Amino acid sequence: MTFLDERGDLGVEPVLRELCIPSSTYYRWRRAEREPCERQRRDAELTGQIRQVHADSGGIYGSPRVHAVLTREGTRVGRKRVERLMRQVGLAGISPRRGKSFTCRDPDAELAPDLVQRDFTVDVPNRLWVTDLTMITTLEGPLWLSAIRDAFSRRVVAWETSARGDADLVLTTLEYALASREPIAGE
Known part of the structure; x- marks a missing residue:
């Protein structure tokens, strides 16, 4: 036209x-x-x-x-x-996790000693347990999963979930692991 x-x-x-x-x-x-x-x-x-x-x-x-x-x-x-x-x-949302870390270590805090010297091999069960704290994104908000595994069998000894990823969650998981496995002290 x-x-x-x-x-x-x-x-x-x-x-x-x-x-x-x-x-x-x-x-x-x-x-x-x-x-x-x-x-x-x-x-x-x-x-x-x-x-x-x-x-x-x-x-x-x-x-x-x-x-x-x-x-x-x-x-x-x-x-x-x-x-x-x-x-x-040109409008877009911003992910709250982009560029941020959930864990903020205190720079003045003393680091815990590495008691196993990064050697995760053991010959008997219940000698060494390892733990992990993971955030799982859900539609209702973050869900934190704490799990403890036996380094010998690589099986999960105990696990627990919570809406908060704090020390209480990890300690509760450890209590469940101790109750379920009943390890003998000193072995």
């Missing part, structure tokens, strides 16, 4: 007639350039709301949370539409 703009001397109606294009189609297209349609106006309005929710969250919320806030506030909008509009304006 830029051809019509460049060649104004030909006239719009004869060119459209020759191309078998209804004149109403051409004029509707020209009007759409000046006046955005209802969907474009609604997208612009939603983009403003999305920017506000994203800013209120400190730039942390991604499309699922922004969609949840808009729905809670009574705005009817689809999840995919929120994703598309956020992508178009």
